[in-house]
Amino acid sequence: MATLSPTQPPAPSVVRRLSAFFSKHPTLVLILLLAAPLLWLGVIYLGSLGALLLQSFYKLDDFTGLVVREFTLDTYKQLFTQSNLDIVTRTAAMASVVTLACALLAFPISFYMARYASPSGKVVFFIAVTLPLWSSYLVRVYSWKLILAKEGVVGWFINLLGLQGALDAILAVPTIGGPSLSVSMYGTFLAFVYVWLPYMIIPTYTALTRVPRSMLEASADLGARPAQTFWRVILPLAFPGVVAGSIFTFSLTLGDYIIPGILGNSAFFIGQVVLTQQGTAGNIPLAAAFTVVPMFIMFVYLFIAARLGAFEAL
Amino acid sequence: MFSRKNSPRPIASRAPFGLKILVAGVLLFLYCPFGIILLYAFTTEETAFTFPPPGLTFDWFRVALFNRPDIFPPLLLSIQVALVATTVALVLGSLIALGVSRAKFFGREAITFLVILPIALPGIITGISLRSAFGLFGIDFSFWTIVIGHATFCIVVVYNNVIARLRRTAKSQMEASADLGADSFQTFRHIVLPAIGTALLAGGMLAFALSFDEVIVTTFTAGQQTTLPIWIFSQLVRPRQRPVTNVVAVFVIAVTFIPILIAQRLTQDSND
Amino acid sequence: MNNASNSLAAVRFEHVSRHFGEVRAVDNISLEIYDGEFFSMLGPSGSGKTTCLRLIAGFEQPSSGKIYLHGAEVSGQPPYERDVNTVFQDYALFPHMTVEQNVGYGLMIKKVPTAERKKRVSDALELVRLPQMAKRRPSQLSGGQRQRIALARALVNRPRVLLLDEPLGALDLKLRQEMQVELKDIQKRVGITFVFVTHDQEEALTMSDRIAVFNAGHVEQIGTPAEIYEHPASAFVAGFVGTSNLVRSDVAQKLTGRAQMFSIRPEKIRMVEIGTPVQDGWTALEGTVREVIYLGMFTRYLVALEGGGELTVVRQNLDETSMDVLSAEGKRVQLTWQRVFDRVLETK
Numbered sequence: 001m002a003t004l005s006p007t008q009p010p011a012p013s014v015v016r017r018l019s020a021f022f023s024k025h026p027t028l029v030l031i032l033l034l035a036a037p038l039l040w041l042g043v044i045y046l047g048s049l050g051a052l053l054l055q056s057f058y059k060l061d062d063f064t065g066l067v068v069r070e071f072t073l074d075t076y077k078q079l080f081t082q083s084n085l086d087i088v089t090r091t092a093a094m095a096s097v098v099t100l101a102c103a104l105l106a107f108p109i110s111f112y113m114a115r116y117a118s119p120s121g122k123v124v125f126f127i128a129v130t131l132p133l134w135s136s137y138l139v140r141v142y143s144w145k146l147i148l149a150k151e152g153v154v155g156w157f158i159n160l161l162g163l164q165g166a167l168d169a170i171l172a173v174p175t176i177g178g179p180s181l182s183v184s185m186y187g188t189f190l191a192f193v194y195v196w197l198p199y200m201i202i203p204t205y206t207a208l209t210r211v212p213r214s215m216l217e218a219s220a221d222l223g224a225r226p227a228q229t230f231w232r233v234i235l236p237l238a239f240p241g242v243v244a245g246s247i248f249t250f251s252l253t254l255g256d257y258i259i260p261g262i263l264g265n266s267a268f269f270i271g272q273v274v275l276t277q278q279g280t281a282g283n284i285p286l287a288a289a290f291t292v293v294p295m296f297i298m299f300v301y302l303f304i305a306a307r308l309g310a311f312e313a314l
Numbered sequence: 315m316f317s318r319k320n321s322p323r324p325i326a327s328r329a330p331f332g333l334k335i336l337v338a339g340v341l342l343f344l345y346c347p348f349g350i351i352l353l354y355a356f357t358t359e360e361t362a363f364t365f366p367p368p369g370l371t372f373d374w375f376r377v378a379l380f381n382r383p384d385i386f387p388p389l390l391l392s393i394q395v396a397l398v399a400t401t402v403a404l405v406l407g408s409l410i411a412l413g414v415s416r417a418k419f420f421g422r423e424a425i426t427f428l429v430i431l432p433i434a435l436p437g438i439i440t441g442i443s444l445r446s447a448f449g450l451f452g453i454d455f456s457f458w459t460i461v462i463g464h465a466t467f468c469i470v471v472v473y474n475n476v477i478a479r480l481r482r483t484a485k486s487q488m489e490a491s492a493d494l495g496a497d498s499f500q501t502f503r504h505i506v507l508p509a510i511g512t513a514l515l516a517g518g519m520l521a522f523a524l525s526f527d528e529v530i531v532t533t534f535t536a537g538q539q540t541t542l543p544i545w546i547f548s549q550l551v552r553p554r555q556r557p558v559t560n561v562v563a564v565f566v567i568a569v570t571f572i573p574i575l576i577a578q579r580l581t582q583d584s585n586d
Numbered sequence: 587m588n589n590a591s592n593s594l595a596a597v598r599f600e601h602v603s604r605h606f607g608e609v610r611a612v613d614n615i616s617l618e619i620y621d622g623e624f625f626s627m628l629g630p631s632g633s634g635k636t637t638c639l640r641l642i643a644g645f646e647q648p649s650s651g652k653i654y655l656h657g658a659e660v661s662g663q664p665p666y667e668r669d670v671n672t673v674f675q676d677y678a679l680f681p682h683m684t685v686e687q688n689v690g691y692g693l694m695i696k697k698v699p700t701a702e703r704k705k706r707v708s709d710a711l712e713l714v715r716l717p718q719m720a721k722r723r724p725s726q727l728s729g730g731q732r733q734r735i736a737l738a739r740a741l742v743n744r745p746r747v748l749l750l751d752e753p754l755g756a757l758d759l760k761l762r763q764e765m766q767v768e769l770k771d772i773q774k775r776v777g778i779t780f781v782f783v784t785h786d787q788e789e790a791l792t793m794s795d796r797i798a799v800f801n802a803g804h805v806e807q808i809g810t811p812a813e814i815y816e817h818p819a820s821a822f823v824a825g826f827v828g829t830s831n832l833v834r835s836d837v838a839q840k841l842t843g844r845a846q847m848f849s850i851r852p853e854k855i856r857m858v859e860i861g862t863p864v865q866d867g868w869t870a871l872e873g874t875v876r877e878v879i880y881l882g883m884f885t886r887y888l889v890a891l892e893g894g895g896e897l898t899v900v901r902q903n904l905d906e907t908s909m910d911v912l913s914a915e916g917k918r919v920q921l922t923w924q925r926v927f928d929r930v931l932e933t934k
Contacts, residue, residue, distance in 0.1 A: 016497050020497070023664040030416060033409050033412050033413035034410065034425070036409060038428075040469070041432075045466050047447060048444045049439070051450045052439070112333055112337045132348075135523070135527070135571055136543070136546075137527060138527070138546050139351060142546070142550060143350050153350065156365040197340075251435060251436050255436020270438075271436070275438075284449060288446055298435055489672070490672065493671055494740075494743065495696055495743070500695055
């Protein structure tokens with residue numbers, strides 16, 4: 001039954017034939033699309049992570065100051081000394097407290113945005129919250145140096161209110177205090193909360209907007225008081241969003257070295273050790289081994305977060 | 315027990331006063347630092363930042379522009395890096411988005427995860443990893459080592475924007491185009507590209523802002539080179555002419571705010 | 587009207603299957619759609635009718651079997667090489683183009699000269715009675731207008747087969763009924779084959795020359811609306827097209843003495859006083875009106891039969907008021923119908 005269709009195009013062009021070839025081989029198209037980006041991320045990025053892991057199994061020769069490229073666990077032994085473990089604990093504790101504070105601050109504003117703001121108000125709020133996130137991180141940290149310095153804004157207000165005594169008492173607390181707010185753990189903490197807060201607000205807000213109004217009405221209809229609705233309906237549904245946000249606040253705090261450098265007392269955080277070890281000390285193996293710690297913590301964290309449904313809330 | 319009628323309570327449409335206060339407080343917390351930066355760009359003090367400033371002057375803008383030639387090479391480098399890194403991220407990010415949106419395939423989740431990883435893991439990990447890879451393979455620090463670091467974490471921004479748009483673009487539109495006689499290339503040019511155009515622009519602007527401002531990864535991949543954020547970082551410990559740093563910071567804020575606001579605009583317009 | 591006398595079918599399926607993993611969306615279907623007819627594919631969602639349409643369009647390729655368009659095998663051919671066009675369920679208008687650009691898209695792709703393109707676009711807009719909308723964007727149109735533009739965009743290419751994927755589904759009832767008449771009218775004027783997918787049996791009965799009833803990836807029956815309605819080939823067809831009283835074989839045994847499942851349409855049953863004499867060739871049963879559903883134009887009665895089972899009876903409200911019909915509840919009645927209207931169904 002060989003019949004010619006009257007509208008058959010005379011001779012398909014090269015482009016057409018290529019297109020037809022592609023439409024018959026969707027897998028080939030997929031490979032062509034993904035080859036370059038996967039090479040980049042898979043080879044350059046994952047390869048570098050691999051290189052990092054590899055380096056952590058090398059060690060620095062103390063006499064020559066050169067990296068000895070053979071497998072050894074010596075660097076990890078060095079990592080598990082008391083002073084280094086203190087640094088890890090300090091960093092993880094700071095990350096936890098910062099995450100908690102971010103969650104507490106983010107919830108009310110996210111709730112307000114999702115629940116009470118008008119549609120155009122939502123847009124304005126969303127931009128207002130994300131704008132600091134994209135704008136200069138360094139500048140924002142630096143601004144806290146200005147705010148918290150002895151002669152800065154906060155100091156001025158404290159003087160005005162006659163609270164100098166209280167401030168001195170707070171700063172006198174060992175390990176977290178310091179000569180001024182800008183040279184203490186308080187400063188570090190405040191700056192961390194400040195810079196990572198938008199990372200917490202956005203997923204919390206997203207999770208809250210996914211709670212339909214009818215669900216709140218259903219809860220009320222079934223006799224729940226607003227507080228009960230909040231605790232039993234809103235909060236459980238928003239929780240994955242909070243966990244998603246905590247991935248960022250926790251992870252970013254673990255690896256940061258700028259904030260403790262600018263605003264901390266002399267107590268070291270993981271990031272600072274990595275920086276000094278790879279820089280001035282030239283001990284890349286130890287820097288690498290130190291980086292494996294937050295990486296490991298984050299993988300455990302991501303695993304738990306996935307279990308809690310945080311990835312759907314991202 | 316049936317006597318008490320359990321009538322549905324009306325759901326308040328106005329926020330409680332306490333909540334409004336909290337929201338205002340958080341917004342103040344988010345924006346007050348920008349005000350401080352701006353304020354101290356005009357202070358007459360050169361070495362300390364007392365509050366309130368003893369006097370105000372425009373002089374530091376003049377100093378930054380004419381007396382501090384050390385500002386401009388880092389600025390130029392940052393712009394060049396951001397432009398190149400953004401271009402790379404645009405290409406790679408949209409390629410992944412196009413691939414991932416095409417079909418469900420084995421390993422799709424892994425790819426999404428891989429794209430997010432560079433920003434989900436602390437920047438220091440990306441930085442030190444690249445640093446050790448460069449060390450391992452004997453690659454010297456250069457313009458390109460900075461670009462590689464920046465492009466890696468910028469990909470996700472472009473990807474997120476493009477994939478969100480592709481998800482909102484009904485698959486039937488591409489089918490309709492094929493149905494009306496367009497081959498894959500024509501469909502890409504006439505339907506897909508216009509659909510993702512503003513998303514590409516928005517993603518590109520965000521990537522630019524992200525790269526222009528990045529310091530953590532850059533520290534590890536720049537070697538002796540100075541980008542603008544690294545310059546700012548170095549200025550923080552210098553005692554002289556401190557308000558000049560603020561002037562540069564105000565400039566950086568402006569340079570990042572403008573593309574971000576435009577990007578928000580672009581993604582907003584097509585949401586309806 | 588159109589019949590198999592036409593030498594070549596517009597569309598022919600030969601043992602076509604389309605599997606998605608374990609799911610057999612289309613399972614060994616063979617059918618022919620004649621040139622110039624209005625052919626409907628009717629069935630519940632997931633019955634395979636839309637997949638069949640997508641197979642014709644070329645968006646899907648068959649897992650096995652062959653598809654012919656006007657005698658030429660098209661398996662493996664991409665959509666853009668097929669001389670068919672589609673009206674999509676969501677219309678799939680391009681949001682970044684004006685109505686004019688949307689309608690002219692296919693012609694632009696085929697590099698039709700501008701003057702001719704303009705002429706054909708305005709003709710097509712004329713055909714769907716929306717010539718004044720040329721410069722608008724799809725977002726500025728109502729649902730009904732979008733639907734017409736989607737139709738114009740497909741028809742302007744003068745395809746030999748037009749595929750319509752539930753195009754009226756999103757419209758409200760009034761508009762849908764108007765469009766049904768208009769679509770049929772357009773089809774008669776342009777004279778091309780329409781393949782129309784719908785889950786609305788009334789729509790299919792209204793517009794089609796022939797209907798294929800789909801169920802679970804199979805075609806249950808192909809025929810004219812009258813054939814489908816009056817001679818349903820299976821219990822599924824009897825139930826899906828119109829309403830039917832399905833009488834299971836064990837109940838039938840008690841009622842009529844024949845142990846064969848049959849269907850009887852509710853409008854064929856008469857409800858009369860107990861003791862009314864029964865004519866020859868009529869079945870008569872007694873029962874009690876269990877429920878009366880007043881529907882304005884007519885009333886539906888559910889009658890519980892003495893011998894077990896229940897029949898639905900529909901009666902036009904010719905002389906009765908709503909008060910009259912509602913008072914029938916609980917009354918004992920006699921149901922009679924001509925035996926010729928019994929449709930004995932094969933038990934599977």
